[in-house]
Each structure stands twice: as C-alpha cells, then as structure tokens.
Amino acid sequence: MTRHKEALKWVDEMAAMCKPDEIVWIEGSDAEKDRLTEQALSTGELHLLNQEKYPGCVLHRTAENDVARTEHLTFICTRTEADAGPTNNWMDPKEAYAKVGAMFDGCMRGRTMYVIPFIMGVPGSPFRKLGIELTDSIYVVLNMRIMTRIGQVALDELGENEDFTKCLHSKGELDIERRFILQFPEDNTIWSYGSGYGGNVLLGKKCLSLRIASYMGLTEGWMAEHMLILGLESPDGEVTYIAGAFPSACGKTNLAMLIPPDSLPGYKVWTVGDDIAWIRIGDDGRLWAVNPEAGFFGVAPGTSAKSNHNAMLTASSNSIFTNVLLTPDNTVWWEGMGIDAPDQGVDWRGKPWTPKDGENGANANARFTAPASQCPVISSHWEDPQGVPISAILFGGRRAKLAPLIYESFDWQHGSYVGATMASETTAAATGAVGVVRRDPMAMRPFCGYNMARYFRHWLDIGKKLTNPPKIFHVNWFRQDENGEFLWPGYGENLRALDWVLRRCNDKADARETPIGYVPTKESLNLEGLDISDEAMDKLLEVRGDDWIEELDGMQKFFDQFGYELPAEMLEEQQALKTRLGRWD
Numbered sequence: 162m163t164r165h166k167e168a169l170k171w172v173d174e175m176a177a178m179c180k181p182d183e184i185v186w187i188e189g190s191d192a193e194k195d196r197l198t199e200q201a202l203s204t205g206e207l208h209l210l211n212q213e214k215y216p217g218c219v220l221h222r223t224a225e226n227d228v229a230r231t232e233h234l235t236f237i238c239t240r241t242e243a244d245a246g247p248t249n250n251w252m253d254p255k256e257a258y259a260k261v262g263a264m265f266d267g268c269m270r271g272r273t274m275y276v277i278p279f280i281m282g283v284p285g286s287p288f289r290k291l292g293i294e295l296t297d298s299i300y301v302v303l304n305m306r307i308m309t310r311i312g313q314v315a316l317d318e319l320g321e322n323e324d325f326t327k328c329l330h331s332k333g334e335l336d337i338e339r340r341f342i343l344q345f346p347e348d349n350t351i352w353s354y355g356s357g358y359g360g361n362v363l364l365g366k367k368c369l370s371l372r373i374a375s376y377m378g379l380t381e382g383w384m385a386e387h388m389l390i391l392g393l394e395s396p397d398g399e400v401t402y403i404a405g406a407f408p409s410a411c412g413k414t415n416l417a418m419l420i421p422p423d424s425l426p427g428y429k430v431w432t433v434g435d436d437i438a439w440i441r442i443g444d445d446g447r448l449w450a451v452n453p454e455a456g457f458f459g460v461a462p463g464t465s466a467k468s469n470h471n472a473m474l475t476a477s478s479n480s481i482f483t484n485v486l487l488t489p490d491n492t493v494w495w496e497g498m499g500i501d502a503p504d505q506g507v508d509w510r511g512k513p514w515t516p517k518d519g520e521n522g523a524n525a526n527a528r529f530t531a532p533a534s535q536c537p538v539i540s541s542h543w544e545d546p547q548g549v550p551i552s553a554i555l556f557g558g559r560r561a562k563l564a565p566l567i568y569e570s571f572d573w574q575h576g577s578y579v580g581a582t583m584a585s586e587t588t589a590a591a592t593g594a595v596g597v598v599r600r601d602p603m604a605m606r607p608f609c610g611y612n613m614a615r616y617f618r619h620w621l622d623i624g625k626k627l628t629n630p631p632k633i634f635h636v637n638w639f640r641q642d643e644n645g646e647f648l649w650p651g652y653g654e655n656l657r658a659l660d661w662v663l664r665r666c667n668d669k670a671d672a673r674e675t676p677i678g679y680v681p682t683k684e685s686l687n688l689e690g691l692d693i694s695d696e697a698m699d700k701l702l703e704v705r706g707d708d709w710i711e712e713l714d715g716m717q718k719f720f721d722q723f724g725y726e727l728p729a730e731m732l733e734e735q736q737a738l739k740t741r742l743g744r745w746d
C-alpha cells in the first residue's frame with residue numbers, strides 16, 4: 162500500500178460511496194495477473210484462447226450496446242461552460258458529482274473494488290503523470306496492466322505527496338441510459354459509470370492522457386495530442402522522427418508500424434507510439450515527444466499479415482482480444498484478417514455464426530490490447546525519458562474527395578490552420594453514424610479537455626516559442642475514384658509519402674505551390690515499383706479550386722461557433738486561403 166495520505170483518504174471516500182465488499186490494491190505482479198485471469202475465466206468475463214497458438218491470450222465480449230466510445234455521454238465538467246467550449250458536452254461539476262454520485266452510491270455491493278496505481282509515461286521521467294484508477298472490472302485491471310505501468314512501480318513514484326489523477330470507474334449496470342464519462346480538469350478527476358468499453362473505461366488513455374492532460378498542457382506549457390510517433394530510418398542510417406494526428410480508426414497504428422515495400426530498400430520504420438503523444442519544447446527549440454502508454458489498443462478489423470504484420474506479431478501473445486470472432490479451434494478471426502473465414506464460429510455478440518449469415522463476425526470496432534514491448538519494430542528510444550525530437554507533423558483523415566494524398570503547409574501558423582480545419586469521415590470507433598464528414602481539428606475533437614479556440618491559441622503560442630519547428634503536412638490515404646474504390650494502395654506504400662516528407666525536410670524534393678500548400682510533383686514522389694496508373698496519380702495529387710471554395714463554407718461555420726475566442730490568426734489564414742483560391746484556376 163502507500164503512505165500517500167491524500168490517496169488513502171480518497172480511496173476511503175470512494176469506497177464509502179461505492180460500498181464494495183472488498184478492496185484490493187493492485188501490485189502489478191505476474192502472480193496477481195494469473196490470479197485475476199483465473200477468476201475472470203471462472204465467471205465467463207474472459208475466455209481462454211488456444212494457448213499453443215495464442216499463448217497468454219484471452220477473449221472478452223463487451224455488452225452489445227457498449228462497443229465504442231460514447232461521445233454524447235462524455236462531458237467536460239468545468240465551472241463555466243465557456244471553459245469547456247462549444248465542441249464539448251458540458252456539465253456543471255456540482256450537478257455532475259450529484260447526478261452520477263447517486264449512480265455510484267452502492268454500485269459495488271457484492272463486487273470487489275480494485276485500486277490500480279498507474280504511471281502514464283516512463284518512471285523517473287520529468288514528464289510522466291500519475292493516476293489511481295478504482296474499478297470493479299477485472300477486464301479493466303488486465304487492460305491497464307498492458308496499456309500503462311501499474312502497481313508498485315507507480316506507488317514508488319507517488320511517494321507521500323505527488324499529484325495524481327483521481328480516476329473512478331464502475332461498470333454499473335452497463336445500461337446506456339445510465340452511462341456517463343465525466344472529466345473534471347479543474348479537480349484532476351475522472352468519473353466513468355456504466356460502460357465496460359476501452360476508451361470509456363481505461364481511464365489512463367483518452368480521459369487522462371488527452372482530456373485531462375491537454376488541460377495540464379495548457380497550464381504547464383506543453384501539448385497532449387492524439388498522435389502516433391515513428392522513427393523513419395533512411396538508407397543512410399539516419400533516423401528522423403515524425404508524429405501524426407489522424408482521427409480514430411484512420412490509420413495511426415498502421416503507419417506507426419509500417420513495413421517498407423521491397424521496392425524501396427534501405428528504409429525502416431521504428432515505432433515509438435501509436436495513439437498519444439505528449440510534446441514539449443526542448444532546450445534546442447525543437448519539439449520533443451514521448452508516448453505515455455505502454456501498450457497498443459488497436460483496431461482488429463483490417464489488420465492482417467499483409468496490412469500490418471507487426472501488429473499481428475505484437476498481438477500474438479500476452480494480449481486481450483475484445484469483440485472478435487471465436488473460431489472452432491479456439492482462436493480469433495475478424496474481417497480483413499487476410500485468412501478465410503471459418504465455416505462457423507461464435508460472433509462478437511456470443512452467438513453462433515456462419516459466413517452465410519451475412520453479418521460481421523467481429524464488431525467493426527473489435528480491438529486487441531498488446532504490450533508495446535512485443536512490437537518487432539519498437540524503437541530503442543520508445544522509453545527515453547525526454548522523448549524523441551520531432552521533425553515533421555502529419556495531419557490526416559478519411560476524405561473520399563478533396564484532400565490530395567499529401568501536401569505541406571507554408572509554415573507553423575498555416576500548418577496549425579490546416580490542423581484546425583481538418584475534417585474526416587466518422588468511423589466505428591465511436592457510436593453514431595459512420596462515414597459522415599465532420600470537422601475534427603488535430604484529430605482532437607473528442608479529446609480536447611477545454612475550449613478548442615484556446616487550444617488553437619495554444620498551438621499558435623507553442624509555435625512562436627520554437628526556433629526549430631517541425632514542418633507540418635496533411636495526408637489522405639483514403640481518396641476514392643468514381644466507383645468508391647481507394648485510389649491509393651495505402652499501408653506499406655504510405656512510405657512513399659513519408660519519403661517525400663523526409664526529403665522536404667532536407668530540401669531534397671520538388672513541389673508545386675498551390676493555394677492549399679505545397680503538393681508533390683509526380684516526379685518528386687518515389688513511385689519505383691508501384692503499380693499505379695498515371696490517371697490515379699493525377700487524381701491523388703489534384704487540387705480542385707471549386708471544391709476547396711465549397712469547403713471554405715464548412716470551415717467558416719465551424720470557426721463561427723467560437724465567437725471572439727477564435728484566434729485572429731485563424732481568420733487571417735482562412736482569408737488568405739480564400740484569396741489564393743480566388744486567384745487560382
């Protein structure tokens with residue numbers, strides 16, 4: 162246990178509210194993991210997979226109405242509504258504590274409360290943050306064990322009086338009518354009730370490392386971003402670090418573990434992180450990024466030996482599979498796994514399934530939880546306490562039309578505007594309609610813990626302090642032809658875009674200047690060995706003035722909701738783009 166008085170007092174108070182039968186402090190040992198796994202297997206919360214093929218792996222199914230983040234039930238609870246801003250749901254903290262406190266009252270009767278001390282970041286790093294999650298779910302404990310650094314190592318960091326984020330979770334009744342994900346940035350507190358799904362309940366992840374951390378970053382002068390981090394090793398052996406913000410289920414994990422195509426020899430991609438980056442200004446005037454997580458909570462569907470072999474290898478042992486199909490040989494399967502569907506199986510709902518049913522065997526947001534250390538291409542710097550220096554930032558999303566394969570912004574301010582105005586088609590990672598274009602600034606719309614206009618201000622202010630800012634790019638792997646087919650092969654071939662980024666950083670690649678930024682000339686991209694038609698390439702690099710003029714409307718509407726809080730620089734950039742488009746044909 163701990164001598165941290167405030168922690169002990171808070172655990173007591175929360176236990177008095179939730180009234181568990183028992184309280185168990187998590188120490189993080191293997192014996193403890195085995196004990197908890199056994200227990201969850203005996204109640205059916207977990208299912209043991211084929212241990213020859215998937216050693217150390219288990220399967221879990223969430224409730225049918227609980228398979229993705231629920232953004233409409235996620236609230237930022239600040240004293241004033243303006244502090245949450247127009248893109249967040251807001252609830253008054255007093256009202257939130259009272260309303261959801263009534264739900265927590267007695268919710269753990271007959272259950273055990275697990276106390277999970279955890280670290281986001283590396284022990285001993287000046288940038289790490291501490292948390293304690295209280296939960297009545299063994300699934301949460303075992304996931305947190307992979308995704309964060311838990312137990313004694315965290316208690317050691319906590320000492321007697323270090324700050325920590327107070328994270329309270331209960332499955333409650335798993336009733337969507339009684340589900341709330343509440344962030345209290347001013348109290349460094351998170352309350353999550355009524356869910357058992359990943360992003361809603363692994364409170365170190367989106368709730369702490371993005372919503373709460375973005376607020377900490379604002380007050381402490383750093384940034385918490387929904388970004389992958391990779392090291393790109395060029396044929397001469399030099400490694401350049403790139404961060405990328407794409408919305409949920411838009412390709413971060415895939416890019417972070419990219420395997421170069423044979424036709425581009427000498428390159429290598431090293432994974433530093435696949436979802437979250439905490440970024441600070443270094444003494445050298447550059448941005449330095451750390452991955453605060455210790456594992457990957459990756460999208461299963463579409464992940465195959467062909468699309469992301471490194472993810473398949475990472476998740477082949479000591480991993481948790483959620484809402485995938487269970488096969489007759491007690492292994493897992495999902496759509497797009499690159500192997501034939503079994504004749505029959507048990508689907509993500511727990512029902513008998515055959516391919517003839519025409520229904521998905523795995524949920525579209527089925528996930529694997531796997532230790533980052535098992536990734537075959539994990540960077541040797543992924544646990545460096547100071548992080549890695551960032552030379553380029555990529556923004557990107559799913560756009561069937563409009564956005565070219567890649568373009569480079571003119572400078573930091575313009576790049577911040579590109580991030581602030583980005584949009585993407587919605588995915589199964591959150592409940593609600595899929596495939597609808599929505600504005601998702603910096604891929605942070607669901608994760609910014611305060612007023613997004615001030616978040617834009619923060620980006621601009623950080624840029625002013627950088628003597629050596631990274632270049633900012635926008636990418637789109639998802640442009641489609643008239644038949645709705647992707648024009649770009651994606652996955653490993655995305656290295657061709659990264660190669661252009663690298664050469665732009667070294668002034669070694671051509672570009673043509675367009676109103677939206679620098680777009681590669683066809684010749685400046687290395688397309689060696691890629692089977693793609695000239696027409697497709699032209700389409701991928703096309704910038705249609707009319708389409709962009711139409712797009713300006715949506716951007717303006719999005720900006721309008723922020724009123725006077727919107728930084729003038731954003732309107733300046735918007736006007737400048739309009740002017741450039743007006744002169745262009």
Ligand code: GTP
Pocket residue numbers: 407408409410411412413414415416435436458459460461462463464468590638639647650651652655
């Ligand atoms: P979160 O974990 O939700 O934040 O998602 P993510 O951004 O890490 O996305 P991920 O890499 O898991 O990819 C999501 C889906 O997009 C998967 O089904 C991938 O197979 C697919 N995908 C990833 N990269 C590409 C690409 O380059 N082209 C195409 N067509 N699909 C891709």
Ligand code: SPV
Pocket residue numbers: 229230358359360361366367408409410436458590591
């Ligand atoms: C995302 O939705 O961006 C994820 C998965 O990375 S979750 O942890 O559920 O947020």
Ligand code: MN
Pocket residue numbers: 387408409410436
């Ligand atoms: Mn994510």
